[in-house]
Amino acid sequence: MRWLALLTLLFLPQTTLAEEVVAGLSQDSISITANFDGSDLLIYGAVKREEPIPQDSLLDVIITVEGPSEPVVVRRKSRTMGIWVNTSGVEIDRAPSFYAVATSRPLADILSQTEDLRRRISTRQMIRSVGAPTEITDSAAFTEALIRLREREALYVLRENSVELKADTLFSTDFDLPADLIEGDYRTRIFLLRDKKLVASGETSIDVRKVGLERWLFDLSREEPVIYGLLAIIIALVAGWAASAAFRLIRN
């Protein structure tokens, strides 16, 4: 099932022509089947150069994998009449459903804040929250909470020092994609940095799709909700009848 798809990525030079990224993925599509249990993703590549390796600075690599973004409502509980109830909420405009960052060295040592703001690399930068209701003064706390919740579910992951870099030319890293993936295009980005500044970058995407029975059930539930509802009832009726019939057979 695991097949190698060597995708050569052509990247337009960003800042300088001196170094470019050539990269590949172990798979360019992931199928969510009924027994889908997560997936391993290997991202590897090389730095292409026309000139000798620069010796004045260290080369660093950051690789990100990002699930489809969507609006998220974050709610906060407080005690009302003795019980804990959701009392305030902030709608975050866009947050990736999954976000993993792998780096060759600690993120703070290799990425400047300006570069992070410009390229949106760290998890915090990936979450866009425009406006909160006026009665909420601490909207940043809601964004922090979203990151915390998703880090706990391993949906947001930062793995520092996990990109292996050989001879300043070859790099590779492994991502564990969780079982609770949602469908969509997963964007992967590769950044080459020197002196905390971007030297080259590239991106590609992985297609994550439900297939087979999962695909069929999901589509049916959205496109033909009436038929889907009837099907649910028929299955229950048949199962109930079959159970009683089988029970009678066993007893006789």
Add this chain to the structure above:
Amino acid sequence: MQVYLPIAEVSVNAFLLFGLGGIVGLLSGLFGVGGGFLITPLLFFIGIPPVVAVATGANQVVASSVSAVLAHLKRKTVDLRMGTVLLVGGIMGSALGIWVFNILSRQGQIDVVVQLSYVVFLGLIGALMFQESLRTLRRSRAGPVAPIKRHQHLWVHNLPFKVKFRTSGLYISVIPPLMVGLLVGVLAAIMGVGGGFIMVPAMIYLLGMPTKVVIGTSLFQIIFVTGFTTFMHAATNNSVDLMLALFLIIGGVVGAQIGSQFAARLKAEQLRILLALLVLGVCLKLALDLLIEPSELYSARPVGRF
């Protein structure tokens, strides 16, 4: 073996689902309850989104009630006319319940309403059952007592639109059964249950129906109400997960068979105390979740997903 649920979009252990379905089936086989009141909170505990748990729970109740009602039809312990009246009230209640459910769901208050309903009803029923089984235990030790007086003349019997219910031996207004059906329908939609555990006492104490037709009639109308609830949830929320339902139903069917085999051999009162304790346990767990300060005050839910 993990199974990916296409609607809930989570991955769960298939054997865990078989097990949950099986335990609930076992209980329904043993005690004649639909089991919806247990399956839905158990699904919350394993991380199924509440909206999906409620809709899919209703679907499982359809299966277990069909299986049980067939035996009752054979024994002629189903009052079809009374069942139909309850059913009309039930469908109206269910439609009302779905409407309320969707409003609360949009405001982010559905979880707390569902949890509160569970705490209140499980607590009430659990306490009643516990008390009743204690009393029967004590009575069986003390020896026979005078039978409870039946056919009392309540206010219920003075309302208009009287109809004869032959199987139940009743001549009463259709308004009380319609109201009972309505209430149970609302609860069914909000809590994802068949409502048998509320319907049965209401039929005995409010309508004065004879005990032998109560369970069959309750099951008969539950099939239609939960069937309608399942359909409405599927049509308006797309929240019925057939994959999840399938595992629960198969587990439940096997469990129900084993349960009914056991039921013949075990002592009823002691079993009822165990069930009461189980119901109270689930109720306590849900109540503590509401009362104790949670370690995480925030929760996140994507818009447009469950």
